[in-house]
Amino acid sequence: MTWGHSASFPRAILHVDGDCFFASVEIATNPHLRGKPVITGKERGIVSACTYDLKARGVKRGMKLHEARAIAPDAIVVPSDYETYSIFSERMYEIVRRYTSAVEEYSIDECFADLTGYRRVNKMSYEQMAQAIKRELQTELGLTFSLGLSATKVLAKIGSKWQKPDGLTVIRLADAPHFLKKKLVDDVWGIGHNTAAYLNSFDIQSAHDFAVKSEEWVRGNTAKPYLELWHELNGRVVLELATKKREGYQSISKTKTFTPPSRDSSFVFSQLSKNIENACIKARRWELAAPEIFFFLKTQDFKYHGFEIKLPHPTNVPHDVLREVTRFFSQVFKKGVAYRATGITLLKLQKAGDVQLDLFGKVQESEGLRLVFNSVDALSERYGKHVVFLGSSFSAMKFGAHLGERGDTPERTRELFKGESFRRRLSIPMLGEV
Amino acid sequence: MDTHVEPLQKFFRSKRRMPSFSELMKLWGYKTKSAVNYRVNALIEAGVIAKDSLGKLIPVQLEQGTRVLGLVEAGFPSAAEEELLDVMNFDEYLTPNKESTYILKVKGDSMKDAGICEGDMVIVERRSTVKPGQIVVAMIDGEFTMKYLRKRGALFYLEPANDRYKPMFPKNSFRVDAVVTAVVRKY
Numbered sequence: 001m002t003w004g005h006s007a008s009f010p011r012a013i014l015h016v017d018g019d020c021f022f023a024s025v026e027i028a029t030n031p032h033l034r035g036k037p038v039i040t041g042k043e044r045g046i047v048s049a050c051t052y053d054l055k056a057r058g059v060k061r062g063m064k065l066h067e068a069r070a071i072a073p074d075a076i077v078v079p080s081d082y083e084t085y086s087i088f089s090e091r092m093y094e095i096v097r098r099y100t101s102a103v104e105e106y107s108i109d110e111c112f113a114d115l116t117g118y119r120r121v122n123k124m125s126y127e128q129m130a131q132a133i134k135r136e137l138q139t140e141l142g143l144t145f146s147l148g149l150s151a152t153k154v155l156a157k158i159g160s161k162w163q164k165p166d167g168l169t170v171i172r173l174a175d176a177p178h179f180l181k182k183k184l185v186d187d188v189w190g191i192g193h194n195t196a197a198y199l200n201s202f203d204i205q206s207a208h209d210f211a212v213k214s215e216e217w218v219r220g221n222t223a224k225p226y227l228e229l230w231h232e233l234n235g236r237v238v239l240e241l242a243t244k245k246r247e248g249y250q251s252i253s254k255t256k257t258f259t260p261p262s263r264d265s266s267f268v269f270s271q272l273s274k275n276i277e278n279a280c281i282k283a284r285r286w287e288l289a290a291p292e293i294f295f296f297l298k299t300q301d302f303k304y305h306g307f308e309i310k311l312p313h314p315t316n317v318p319h320d321v322l323r324e325v326t327r328f329f330s331q332v333f334k335k336g337v338a339y340r341a342t343g344i345t346l347l348k349l350q351k352a353g354d355v356q357l358d359l360f361g362k363v364q365e366s367e368g369l370r371l372v373f374n375s376v377d378a379l380s381e382r383y384g385k386h387v388v389f390l391g392s393s394f395s396a397m398k399f400g401a402h403l404g405e406r407g408d409t410p411e412r413t414r415e416l417f418k419g420e421s422f423r424r425r426l427s428i429p430m431l432g433e434v
Numbered sequence: 435m436d437t438h439v440e441p442l443q444k445f446f447r448s449k450r451r452m453p454s455f456s457e458l459m460k461l462w463g464y465k466t467k468s469a470v471n472y473r474v475n476a477l478i479e480a481g482v483i484a485k486d487s488l489g490k491l492i493p494v495q496l497e498q499g500t501r502v503l504g505l506v507e508a509g510f511p512s513a514a515e516e517e518l519l520d521v522m523n524f525d526e527y528l529t530p531n532k533e534s535t536y537i538l539k540v541k542g543d544s545m546k547d548a549g550i551c552e553g554d555m556v557i558v559e560r561r562s563t564v565k566p567g568q569i570v571v572a573m574i575d576g577e578f579t580m581k582y583l584r585k586r587g588a589l590f591y592l593e594p595a596n597d598r599y600k601p602m603f604p605k606n607s608f609r610v611d612a613v614v615t616a617v618v619r620k621y
Contacts, residue, residue: 142611426537
């Protein structure tokens with residue numbers, strides 16, 4: 001056997017997918033939930049994730065919590081703990097990186113890894129690497145993962161979905177038709193219902209039907225993304241892994257729903273102000289500035305009312321944003337209407353720093369504020385986020401976003417050790433008391 | 435030779451690990467892995483680096499390779515990073531295997547003779563193997579607890595470190611979740 005080329009794996013792409021990740025992390029960090037039906041998303045009022053037994057009983061993602069409770073009264077509903085999910089996510093990437101440096105952090109519970117060429121380095125076959133990664137993930141994180149190993153990202157993704165939960169499916173190139181014949185086109189990553197219906201009209205039912213079409217046919221009858229999928233289904237890599245860490249954002253959005261809904265203009269404004277502060281914190285962390293913004297208020301009947309505003313100069317200082325928002329807020333806010341959410345989007349973000357001076361000295365004024373917010377960021381670094389905040393955000397900061405049950409916070413934010421605070425904790429998941 | 439050691443040192447200092455072959459290709463500007471391999475062998479020969487049993491690179495005399503402290507007229511050079519290369523921070527000391535590390539809060543006094551008290555933070559690792567004699571966190575007949583893992587014959591059981599408590603023998607279910615590696619207490 002030569003180490004260089006492999007007919008089964010001209011490329012060896014692995015897809016790793018956490019099984020009902022959020023719910024599994026909750027169970028992994030709370031042994032008392034083991035074997036029980038668990039739902040996360042209490043603070044959102046909808047199902048964010050649920051265990052497999054609940055899925056089998058008909059509970060779905062995005063379902064309202066009271067609907068889910070009607071189906072499964074025994075389900076345990078917990079608030080989402082994104083901090084802990086993120087720590088588990090980082091650990092997942094790090095464990096996969098033990099075997100290859102080419103890892104795409106696709107989402108919080110999924111990643112792709114390119115194992116091509118690592119057989120000699122790891123002294124293992126591709127399949128052994130996949131097995132080792134799965135074993136280490138499950139031992140060290142305490143939850144199950146489903147893995148797919150094949151020649152392209154699209155095929156690897158079919159593999160990881162093939163047997164779920166707790167599966168490892170290897171699709172060698174020669175065996176691919178066998179898998180594709182059993183796979184409906186609308187189950188293929190990147191093919192939506194509309195496209196599937198369109199393909200069905202050409203008598204393409206299975207992924208295999210699509211894969212065996214000629215290149216001319218695909219070019220002639222579908223758009224470019226589907227030509228890429230067609231190549232990938234045939235084992236030719238077109239979609240390379242995006243292994244670079246995120247370097248910035250085009251836009252930053254912050255939205256928060258609050259319950260109960262409010263008719264109080266100063267309360268609604270303070271919610272918006274808090275979102276603006278948060279968006280600016282994120283923009284400053286990435287050293288970005290926004291020349292344009294969009295803000296909106298969402299009414300109780302789920303209608304959005306908003307304004308897009310061009311700022312005098314690009315900024316990441318909340319005062320600059322608030323000044324403009326204040327001018328238009330009264331045009332959007334209607335008396336007697338109940339609002340349930342506010343939101344802000346910083347648009348067309350550009351690198352902070354290369355700003356142009358304006359005629360009226362607004363930029364220089366803002367420059368002074370920028371120094372103030374440098375100190376604010378330094379304080380937050382030391383004492384935790386929101387240790388100081390704007391007066392206009394006060395009533396939003398004073399009360400949590402939700403009164404009542406939805407106001408429950410994750411256990412980790414309440415069970416603290418000496419030296420930890422509500423805002424800043426050790427970046428190690430806690431397994432409770434023992 | 436130094437032109438190859440220097441990028442390696444820089445990489446090791448910033449990443450705290452040795453580069454892979456493909457990373458070395460970039461680091462040294464080589465086009466093939468065999469060229470990297472040739473240079474790696476030369477460095478192994480020179481005793482600068484070595485390979486472990488898995489074939490991964492490990493540093494041997496990476497720093498001594500080009501130790502340049504400058505001309506010293508009198509006394510010692512300033513305590514620059516040179517002297518601080520062989521130190522670790524508390525993170526590395528307490529949690530050497532970061533991905534498998536978790537914390538728990540202690541309640542009760544059943545382990546007090548092992549020096550673990552109520553309110554302490556214990557650091558544990560999820561591992562595939564555990565040994566008798568280790569302090570473990572386990573689920574025993576539906577109870578989540580921390581005790582010494584003991585073995586009598588083929589039978590595993592849990593033993594507290596406090597005379598007032600009795601050993602626990604599993605009746606229906608027994609599963610060791612993690613091994614205690616440290617106790618942290620702040621005053």
